[in-house]
Amino acid sequence: MPSVKMPRKSTDTDMTPFVDVAFLILSFFMLATKFKPPEPVEITTPNSVATKILPENDAIMVTLDSSGRAFFSVMSEKDPMIKYNVVKGINDARNLGLSDIEMKNFVRTSSVGVPFSQLKGLLDVPAEDQGKVKQAGIPIQDSTNNELFYWIQSAVTAFQGHKLNYLIKGDQKAKYPQFKAILDAFKRNDIYKFQLVTAVEDVPAGTELYQERKAQGVLPKSK
Amino acid sequence: MASVDTGGGDSGHKKGPGVKKAKKLSTRVDMTPMVDLGFLLITFFIFTTTMSTPSTMDLYMPKDTKKDEEQNKAKESGALTILLAKDNTIYYYEGQLAPDASNFQSTNFKGIRDVIINKRKEVMANHVHDASCEKIWAENKGDKNSCLDRDFVVIIKPDDDATYKNTVDILDEMTINGVKRFAMVDLFPQEVELIKKTEAGQ
Secondary structure, eight states: OOOOOOOOOOOOOOOHHHHHHHHHHHHHHHHHOOOOOOOSSOOOOOEESOOEEOOOSSEEEEEEOTTSOEEEEEEOTTOHHHHHHHHHHHHHHHTOOOOHHHHHHHHHOSOBOSOHHHHHHHHHSOGGGGGGSOOOOOOOSOGGGOHHHHHHHHHHHHTTTSOOEEEEEEOTTOBHHHHHHHHHHHHHTTOOEEEEEEEEOOOOTTSHHHHHHHHHTOOOOOO | OOSOOOSOOSSSSOOOTTOOOOOOOOOOOOOHHHHHHHHHHHHHHHHHOOOSOOEEEEEEOOOOOOOTTTSOOOOGGGEEEEEEOSTTOEEEEESSOOTTOTTOEEEOTTTHHHHHHHHHHHHHHTOOOOTHHHHHHHHTTTOGGGGTTTTOEEEEEEOTTOBHHHHHHHHHHHHHTTOOOEEEOOOOHHHHHHHHHHHHHO
């Protein structure tokens, strides 16, 4: 008796659509990705309803991590000379004895968080490897030796003629006294306007701001 | 004839017996390595990408002044003082702190919104019109409601155990509830005592 033979199907599947989708996703991620600069500390920012976009140029940022260490960073991608001038100002004012190479290294450094006495040591390390260096944080608590004050002062001088933004990026778990100490350092430089870096959050429904934004048509969809 | 005959027939030169016909190769390419690489890159980009765009929140601090006449005076009837303590606790009182601390109450971040809204409503209901309203109207393009909450001031006092998140959350609460006047100041010694006493009592 002739047995019924099932036609043997090939196990090969056509992978073309699969590949198409894969590369579509790939190209999306490649275009959407913006590499974040390496930071010495991980910061989880609190949420807020604020919608203003973070400026990327002409800004200085003080970062406060969860254990209360302060870091200072200069954001001037358009003009690296400004960043150089900031550290040069510090070097001249405080007689740190930094070499030109060390100051150029500062331009590549994303943020510093060491007292002035250790700055030379930190800048001797190439910018890429500074993540491994343990940084103690800029002294802020002691009002007689608030080093952050000098950093800000130097930055204000270096940014003359630009509209400078003052950013404070704090970790959720950071304590208020340290935050206040940072505010005090700014206040001593006669700076009273700050921008706090936060993550975006939805406006709670039914509140005053919700009504206002709805009236302006900013809220795209109501829940 | 238009087609090139490779059939090895009689036409054209003859092939020897050992010459074989070229095998037609399949045009299908094994795409597995390409897919492998594609997905490797996708995973790489997914992990390195930062999706959440950070936003910024404006904070304006007043200039410290010792002179009495330069300081802003808050009307007692419209003042709400919010004290931020540890473990996300909030203490608050309206107007002046009573000597026996009878108006000293505690809540949390969920409850504080209602406290602010209710106080604001109360202030707006008790609003008395006077000459200074004209100026506020002019600033707000003649909006007659803009003057109603003129006397409403929120005083924020975070203590040493309050976290940065608490501070941002309460400032956010100000934006959410449309509080136009608020200030962040230090605690009075008696308030510190009171918080300590309350925390010890729990």
